[in-house]
Amino acid sequence: MPLLEINGLTQRFGGLQALADFSIDIDEHDLVGLIGPNGAGKTTVFNLVSGFYRPTSGSIRFAGTPTLGLKPHRVTALGMARTFQNIRLWHDLTVLDNIRLAGYCSLGYSFLDAVLRTKRYKDAEQSIRTKSLEILEMMELGEFAQEYPKNLPYGLQRRVELARALATKPKLLLLDEPAAGLNSVDVDDLIRHIRWIYDEFRISIWMIEHQMKVVMSLCQHLMVVDFGRTIAKGTPLEIQSNPVVINAYLGDDVL
Amino acid sequence: MQPRTSDFTSSLSSIAQSAQRRTLNFVFLLAALALILAVHYDFLDDYIMTILMLMGINIIFAASLNLVNGYMGEFSCGHAGFMCVGAYVGSIVSLGFFTGRFFGASFFPPEFAPFLFPVVLLAATLVSAVFGLIVALPSFHTRDDYLAIITIAANFIIISIVVNIDAIGGSRGLQGMKRTMNAMRQVLDIPWMLVWVVICTVLCITVLYRLMTSTYGKGISAVCQNEVAAEIMGVNTNRVKTMAFMVSSGLAGLAGALYAHVYGYINATNFDILKSTEGLVMVYLGGMGSLSGVILAAIGFTLLVEMLRFILPAMNDFLHAFSLLPADYSLNQVWKWVIIPLILILLMQFRPEGFLGNKELTHVFPRLKRWIYFK
Ligand SMILES: Nc1ncnc2c1ncn2[C@@H]1O[C@H](COP(=O)(O)OP(=O)(O)O)[C@@H](O)[C@H]1O
């Protein structure tokens, strides 16, 4: 059984059909790419899958559970984490606190525990802290633990967001244009980190990405959408030479 | 793996830190004890004592409002409504327990007063927290201006309801809470209310500090700074908002119950929009989302308001002496309500983030870190 099963997903915003009859299966330990011109509906797919929007029609099953109608934090608790096209960090909390908060859905203590500082609270906080520092260390962010994200360069902010998503211990990681705005050194780091995450945790990764370098070196399958419609599926090599895809990108110098 | 030595030194420094913090608690305890003894042996007169109690109440009131307006970034304008609920619930329970009012005969003999007073405070806190729950609901869908209007409305509604219930005094107000205090004094002659106010203030600060340093409480900051990210990272934003509103309004209720017993008389109009404004001034004076800032602001504000009591008549005399005011006009205490909103306006104009911004004292004076730890 696939980890994520999407069938006939359709989303309309008023008169605009942002996504039409979108279907995909993502297996465990799979690395899938989603590409398409701007405004094609890629982010909309992620917003639907992570529970932000309710689709006009269609079905989503994640880890065997239908997730339609679940609030985003419940979907996260099922083991799905994501990053955003435009970074959404908590800029007035330290990097460490940003990562710590990823443990929120599995805190295991209550308000009273926090106020009374019970043993349960102390144990939970200790383990969250240790694990957060571990993740920062693994993502080569250890030295920035006490920094505020707003003071970090853009590339590191992206990496903090990736670390934060990873800290929720996801089965599936959704990355929305993780390389957007990065210089080529940052892009190489990013590719290295994503590959490492993929190998180390053996999770599934689904990413939206424009940069061919990233997509070609990471993804096993690609899917192309244009105007909300799926226009091609295949390996990166097949996609690159597909005339329909080339046509869709005509005028864009991405491919 | 980290090298062992660094493990060792870090654990050493953490032990030292906790020891220092324990010393700090001890110093607090000694200070509180010294204060109570000073009052007992008449080193402090009633006036200073009242100001100290008012300071404590203002700290609780402002620090609790800071949870919603500062840390969570919502704009609640009717905080005094919850104080009103707490004041009335506390008074009703207190009068019911120790006098014949409300439940026919008094429930308990007066000797029980010192032991049962915490129950009075707890009841006030819990009932106010439930009222906070009601205000939390609209906050799920509205923020900013709309929430501000809703909370102002809640403030007005609570006051109108109280004024229209004759059984609790209606517009005449409610009195007799001094009897509970006297009952406590009969058991042991110490300044009980000062003791309770000090305990509750320390308790309130501790609760807020512990909450905001826990991962659980940081969910509030997360909701404030990026609600979408909070929801996506597994924070149940609705639950966080409910929790913050309930803690905030519960503590305001606690402040109300203390207020009722310090003065022995309450009237719904004590808790109107002007009182809410005082809370806003203190929060914005100290800096939104700064616990130490709001405590300092509450202390400063209490002193300022007390000083206005003397400054305004002095100004009045001064202006009349130079015939700068019409002879038949006198500058009275109503001018307090010109000066306080003026402070708010000037603050918004020139330093919208408050004196400390969302920083703590330890950021401004890093050496304090040896003693107190904030974020
Ligand atoms: N919440 C929304 N309301 C209305 N229109 C939206 C909304 N979200 C996305 N859209 C529209 O849907 C289309 C697809 O957007 P999006 O999924 O963000 O594209 P992209 O592939 O660039 O990520 C765009 O035309 C966008 O304007």
Ligand SMILES: [Mg+2]
């Ligand atoms: Mg997009």
